[in-house]
Amino acid sequence: MRTLNVDLGARAYPIHIGRGLLERPDLILPKLRARKVAVVTNETVGPLYLERLCAGLRLENLEVVGVVLPDGEAHKNWQTLNLIFDALLREHCERATTLIALGGGVVGDMSGFAAASYQRGIDYIQIPTTLLAQVDSSVGGKTAINHPLGKNMIGAFHQPRLVLADTETLSTLPARELSAGLAEVIKYGLIRDAGFFAWLERNIDALRALEPEALGWAIEQSCRHKAEIVAADETERGMRALLNLGHTFGHAIETGLGYGQWLHGEGVAAGTMMAAELSRRMGWLGEEDLARIERLFARAGLPVTGPALGVPRYLELMAHDKKVEAGKLRFVLLRGIGQAVVTDEAAMDDVAVAIEAREKS
Ligand code: NAD
Ligand code: GLY
Numbered sequence: 001m002r003t004l005n006v007d008l009g010a011r012a013y014p015i016h017i018g019r020g021l022l023e024r025p026d027l028i029l030p031k032l033r034a035r036k037v038a039v040v041t042n043e044t045v046g047p048l049y050l051e052r053l054c055a056g057l058r059l060e061n062l063e064v065v066g067v068v069l070p071d072g073e074a075h076k077n078w079q080t081l082n083l084i085f086d087a088l089l090r091e092h093c094e095r096a097t098t099l100i101a102l103g104g105g106v107v108g109d110m111s112g113f114a115a116a117s118y119q120r121g122i123d124y125i126q127i128p129t130t131l132l133a134q135v136d137s138s139v140g141g142k143t144a145i146n147h148p149l150g151k152n153m154i155g156a157f158h159q160p161r162l163v164l165a166d167t168e169t170l171s172t173l174p175a176r177e178l179s180a181g182l183a184e185v186i187k188y189g190l191i192r193d194a195g196f197f198a199w200l201e202r203n204i205d206a207l208r209a210l211e212p213e214a215l216g217w218a219i220e221q222s223c224r225h226k227a228e229i230v231a232a233d234e235t236e237r238g239m240r241a242l243l244n245l246g247h248t249f250g251h252a253i254e255t256g257l258g259y260g261q262w263l264h265g266e267g268v269a270a271g272t273m274m275a276a277e278l279s280r281r282m283g284w285l286g287e288e289d290l291a292r293i294e295r296l297f298a299r300a301g302l303p304v305t306g307p308a309l310g311v312p313r314y315l316e317l318m319a320h321d322k323k324v325e326a327g328k329l330r331f332v333l334l335r336g337i338g339q340a341v342v343t344d345e346a347a348m349d350d351v352a353v354a355i356e357a358r359e360k361s
Contacts, residue, residue: 002220006139007231011159015139015223017216021166022049022127025056031161033123034096038065040084040111041102045071045129048172053102053127065091069107074260076106076146084114098123098161104130104177105137105264109152112143116158126160130173131181132265134165135188135222136243140230146259150320151251157235165223167215175208179301180265182207183246185218186296187268188225191242194338196221201292204299241323242340245332246272249306249355252317256309269302270358278346278354279334289337305360311352 001018016027028037037057041050046068054064067087069080088097099122101111108126115124126138144155170178182204189197199217200207206214226243233240250271253262262270276293279285294304309317323330323342329351330344 002216004220004223004227006159006227008159008234013159013161013163015163015165015227017134017165017167017219017223019166019168019212021164022053022169023056024164025060025062027164028057028100028125028162029060031123031125032062032098034094034098035061036063036065036093036097037100038067038088038091038093038097039100039102040067040069040107040114042069042071042107045103045107049102049129049169053100065093069110071106072260073106073146073254073264074258076110076144076259078145081110081114081145084111085118088114088118093118093122095119095122098125100125100127101138102127102129103133104128105133108133108137109142109144109155112141112158112160113145113155116143116156121158123161124158126163128163128165129169131170131178131219132184133181134167134170134219135181136184136226138163138165139223139226140240141234146255149255150317151255151259152322153320159234163223165219167212167219170210170215175301176263178208178210180263182300183265183269183272183297183302185222186300187243187245187272188222190272190293190334190337191245191332191340192225192338193221194336197292197296197337201296204296208301241330241342242332244323245334245340246270246275248318248321248323248329248331249274249314251321252314253306253309255320256313256317257307262303262307266303267306269297269300270304270306273297273304274306274354274358275331275333277358278331278350281350281354282333282346284333284335286336289334292337305358306355308359308361311355311359314355315348315352
């Protein structure tokens with residue numbers, strides 16, 4: 001087992017990464033304030049892993065409430081969030097109850113938001129079961145649901161007490177979902193670690209084949225980057241915005257097509273290609289680096305062009321981005337591989353041309 005720490009003073013918490021962690025209630029027990037937990041999962045992950053987790057917790061004489069949500073990004077909304085509140089109230093969960101999110105980023109983001117607001121805030125634990133959730137969404141305390149006009153627009157910052165990433169769960173993950181997670185792994189190389197990007201170029205096939213050594217290293221490096229950034233800028237006043245590389249365009253793709261059509265990681269990959277194209281047009285990124293990024297995404301099984309929504313629709317959707325300040329769009333762009341910056345210097349003409357160049361014809 002590898003352990004990292006998210007250094008947030010009194011709210012610091014560990015991230016444990018390893019095989020078989022679902023069956024380690026001893027890691028969970030010290031984090032609980034009462035002997036009652038509510039495990040939130042969905043109809044896909046529940047049948048695979050809920051019992052494995054709950055059996056161990058019950059053996060420790062904990063009262064366990066199970067909450068099973070419908071599966072999918074299209075359900076990341078108020079109605080589904082209310083199912084969590086309904087169950088917590090029905091089962092008389094109190095302030096000292098800990099909520100446990102067992103699933104991918106959708107379950108994690110919704111459970112975190114439920115924990116942030118139930119009785120004005122209860123503790124929660126993240127047990128991520130997708131690669132994307134293990135390398136990104138379970139760490140850092142961003143919680144949210146979607147709004148029809150914009151992705152992740154309603155939410156709160158609320159840090160978990162513990163993250164348990166059991167890499168064995170990835171064995172049942174569909175290949176398309178694994179690729180979506182690789183988009184966020186590649187993101188860390190692009191924004192701040194050229195050496196890790198080069199390592200990914202050498203090891204992308206091993207990762208797609210779920211080779212344990214490579215997988216463990218990639219998850220650890222990703223979580224290390226995420227933990228460092230979150231510790232330095234928990235509520236995104238500055239450098240945390242770098243984690244949104246590709247997301248301004250990517251969220252527009254997800255919202256524009258209807259939630260769930262493209263996976264989040266797929267939107268991030270195509271969106272990153274648009275950001276990289278814009279960076280090249282501004283003279284910040286060389287042709288060869290642009291080609292390396294495109295090659296790595298393609299080898300990871302990810303799209304390198306966005307859907308043909310049309311430039312005006314992209315711009316309309318992007319106006320809801322959370323990085324908009326005083327009505328001005330800000331972008332995360334690349335000044336090279338491993339060097340991302342947040343900027344408001346991009347001219348809208350260049351943005352339009354970059355989108356057009358990276359839309360499917
Ligand atoms: P997801 O939660 O929809 O999971 C993907 C699919 O895999 C789902 O169908 C799920 O049921 C299934 N699944 C999960 N674990 C499985 C397993 N072990 N075996 C088989 N199937 C399994 O999607 P995701 O990619 O994990 O997360 C995407 C979400 O995360 C988006 O809503 C995105 O906005 C959010 N996100 C949040 C943050 C953050 O910082 N909070 C960061 C990145 C992404
Ligand atoms: N995924 C973006 C962030 O956590 O800040």
